[in-house]
Amino acid sequence: MLATRVCPFCKYEWPAAEITIEHDKLAAWEAPFDPEANKPRKLTVTAWFFRKHEKPDKPPSLRVDFVCGMLTISEWVCLEHEGFARQKATRWWSTFKGGGPITVERSTKLSSEPKSSGDQPGSWS
Numbered sequence: 001m002l003a004t005r006v007c008p009f010c011k012y013e014w015p016a017a018e019i020t021i022e023h024d025k026l027a028a029w030e031a032p033f034d035p036e037a038n039k040p041r042k043l044t045v046t047a048w049f050f051r052k053h054e055k056p057d058k059p060p061s062l063r064v065d066f067v068c069g070m071l072t073i074s075e076w077v078c079l080e081h082e083g084f085a086r087q088k089a090t091r092w093w094s095t096f097k098g099g100g101p102i103t104v105e106r107s108t109k110l111s112s113e114p115k116s117s118g119d120q121p122g123s124w125s
């Protein structure tokens with residue numbers, strides 16, 4: 001499916017390509033990062049960090065940073081939003097962490113431990 005979809009709560013727009021997981025902590029980002037190659041690349045995820053992402057007057061969402069060597073790829077998981085955003089989040093969670101629906105607050109406690117507490121430079125705003 002190529003159509004991008006936007007979460008009505010946080011306006012997060014899911015990319016057409018998705019991260020897929022192969023086994024624990026080894027994930028692949030199936031995206032055309034290299035416009036010249038224009039084909040999916042597989043990157044090994046060396047760490048992932050979960051953070052609560054808050055916007056005024058909106059339910060929080062979970063921000064996941066996948067660290068792939070020098071590259072950090074961020075995904076927003078709308079665990080507490082509604083409709084397809086929540087369905088997608090629930091599916092994301094069961095794929096990556098296993099188990100049923102969960103709150104953002106609880107999900108952040110299940111992250112792998114970050115190496116440092118500060119924000120890292122990356123492609124996110």
Ligand SMILES: [Zn+2]
Binds near residue numbers: 012085
């Ligand atoms: Zn959302």
